[in-house]
Amino acid sequence: MASEKPPDTLDDYADAVLDVVERIPPGRVLAYGDVAEMLGAGGPRQVGRVMARYGGGVPWWRVLRADGSPPPGHEVRALEEYRVEGTPLRPDGRRVDMRRARWDGRP
Template identity: 45%
Template sequence: MRMDDLTVERVLRTVEAIPPGRVAGYGQIGAIAGAGPRLVGRIMREWGSSVPWWRVTSHVGTVAPPLRARAFERWADEEITVRPDGGGCRMREAGADLDALREAANAAWADLPAPAADA
């Protein structure tokens, strides 16, 4: 899927739907929003400061080193435990319920047009 306003909005609203104390990987968010993980990363880099970006991790729960200190401050507030290696969290413990996230994201998109079918 290409980056357009609708894709950006779907990704950002999906991130907003991640509950406090939970995280989701770029690929998980993309699977729900209809975008690849790299596109999710690009959208987060360019527009993610207005959503709970600290709840977005790699597929193994890691956070990019430049963001770790700020993310981990937020995690402490939300009681997300940092792994002993200091790189992120355990997805088994902190990962969002993906069925519930999909449902919440779909509700958050209710006022958006359906994405165009890729040609």
């Protein structure tokens, strides 16, 4: 019988997602799908699952929906972080301007 990892154990994919998120500079963001693309594995839902489960210890507000919307349920806190970091926002002030804020992966 194969033994299963405890549910709170980070697997390699989760560890890789969190590593990418930790490298996003202040004032820059990536969409969930951008993170998956950088890793060459998974997709937006898998990245979202990792962030929901393990993302509390990394700058989670820097990973958002492709339309610039903050993570669901965390909009107020995320918008505070965007303002502190100087992340470019859309004119509505409730979404990130992805064209200007998307990180290209360079240091």
